[in-house]
Amino acid sequence: MNYDGLYEVIFKSADNAEIKLCDESHPIFKAHFPTKPVFPGFIHFEIVSKLFSLDITTIKKAKFINLVSPNEILVYERKLNTFKVFSGEKEVANFSL
Numbered sequence: 001m002n003y004d005g006l007y008e009v010i011f012k013s014a015d016n017a018e019i020k021l022c023d024e025s026h027p028i029f030k031a032h033f034p035t036k037p038v039f040p041g042f043i044h045f046e047i048v049s050k051l052f053s054l055d056i057t058t059i060k061k062a063k064f065i066n067l068v069s070p071n072e073i074l075v076y077e078r079k080l081n082t083f084k085v086f087s088g089e090k091e092v093a094n095f096s097l
Contacts, residue, residue, distance in 0.1 A: 007047070010073065017051045017076045024070040039068035044093055048076060048083055054097065062095035 006026055011018040021039065029037035041064035049056050068074065068087060075086045085093040 006043075007074075009051070012051060015078045017048075017078075018073060019047065019051075019076075020073050021068070021070055026070070029070055037070050039070070039072075041068075041093060044076075044083075044085055044095065045097075048078075048097075051076065052078060054081075056097055058097060060096040062093070064093045066090055066092040068092050 005022055006028055007019040007021050009017065009019055024037035028040065028043060031040045032038045041062070045056055045059065048054060066087070072087045074092070077084045077086070081097040083093075083095055083097075084091060
């Protein structure tokens with residue numbers, strides 16, 4: 001599956017999902033810094049909404065720990081309405097809905 005060209009789903013289950021982000025040519029990577037393509041943290045909410053068929057109405061807590069760059073593979077781990085996002089071994093974000 002390819003969502004608006006931003007990412008491709010590699011794996012998905014009820015509690016986990018793995019995606020590969022596209023390259024820096026996607027407009028979303030130009031949102032923060034024109035000379036350094038960075039994935040905006042708020043897009044994680046849109047991704048989990050689509051991947052896990054959630055209607056997000058409230059974000060209770062969100063922490064963006066590390067920058068995410070184009071072409072990275074992200075893993076979303078879900079426990080009820082709490083998510084942890086990893087790129088390789090490093091946690092890049094966590095949030096509760």
